[in-house]
């Protein structure tokens with residue numbers, strides 16, 4: 328529940344607490360005199376003494392006395408001005424938890440697409456009526472010409488390439504985007520005019536919704552904000568949470584933390600957002616019931632990457648514990664017999680630890696015979712940092728705190 332001061336400041340910012348007579352429009356200067364026209368401020372939250380009085384205290388930086396603060400809080404409630412938005416949406420796993428898809432409604436009337444929420448990128452792009460028909464194989468497309476609230480962002484283009492070699496590009500519209508009851512207007516919706524074959528092959532995926540920092544949004548010439556950044560001003564709290572699950576639907580919430588969704592307490596850790604990602608440093612790891620190795624792992628929390636990609640030294644240490652695990656160059660990764668019972672992998676977050684159960688690390692069979700299975704932990708060789716993808720994140724309840732100094736919160740569940 329936002330504090331009264333927070334709400335007051337917000338109201339003051341919107342001018343709702345401004346005097347009933349808005350800033351006078353400068354009139355015509357006649358000779359030495361200046362006539363100004365006063366207009367009513369339609370936004371003024373009515374004739375409410377406590378607001379006017381509180382505004383005076385805020386204006387002069389004086390603390391608002393308790394009873395006045397209570398009076399204002401009551402008024403805010405009566406006027407329904409204390410309501411802030413939140414949203415919640417299920418995240419359904421596809422293809423061995425390779426990705427998680429969530430329904431997103433775009434435009435008026437609503438066109439609902441299944442998007443992959445990706446904390447590793449910052450573009451909201453969709454298959455659309457502009458995507459070549461040969462590149463659309465089963466996807467649901469967004470048609471801006473059928474939305475009364477769509478506006479073409481004239482001259483704007485976007486182009487993105489992902490770590491797995493996939494890519495897409497196109498034009499840009501702004502439109503209303505609704506996720507789990509949370510509606511945001513004028514969000515940049517990037518329409519795909521080209522998609523690589525990896526995207527065409529994924530019939531269930533209608534696009535991506537980027538939740539990394541807006542500093543790596545690829546729209547040119549004017550970079551656009553992410554859905555989360557556009558939603559922030561109306562959110563109860565500037566956070567979203569990812570609660571992904573093993574082999575079943577998880578959930579993304581916006582604007583609040585559901586304390587019933589995790590065990591124990593959240594441990595927060597610092598984020599370096601200078602590269603546009605949710606980057607943090609885990610101070611150590613353990614394999615199975617072993618002791619914690621204080622080798623730190625610096626990487627990003629990336630819901631858009633399936634696996635846990637860590638330094639080769641850590642990968643070797645993990646698979647050394649598994650008889651018949653081997654590096655299969657034809658698969659470019661570690662594989663093991665599908666019947667193997669795998670040790671867990673623990674990563675530290677601050678003074679706490681997240682344990683990834685062994686079964687989460689059996690990603691998928693490498694062939695139809697199903698004898699050999701691909702590991703959920705692989706090397707981050709060549710990337711420059713580690714990636715805590717779904718294999719790591721689905722063992723935790725994760726808070727992406729987008730406040731003034733961004734941070735990540737982790738809890739077991």
Ligand SMILES: O=C(c1ccc(-c2ccco2)nc1O)N(Cc1ccccn1)C1CC1
Pocket residue numbers: 447448449487488489490491543544545604627629632710714
């Ligand atoms: O796929 C990406 C990825 C996401 C967004 C962007 C991007 C470019 C421009 C804006 O965003 N570039 C990426 O590469 N991974 C994960 C990954 C997986 C495997 C290898 C390399 N990386 C980024 C988050 C690290």
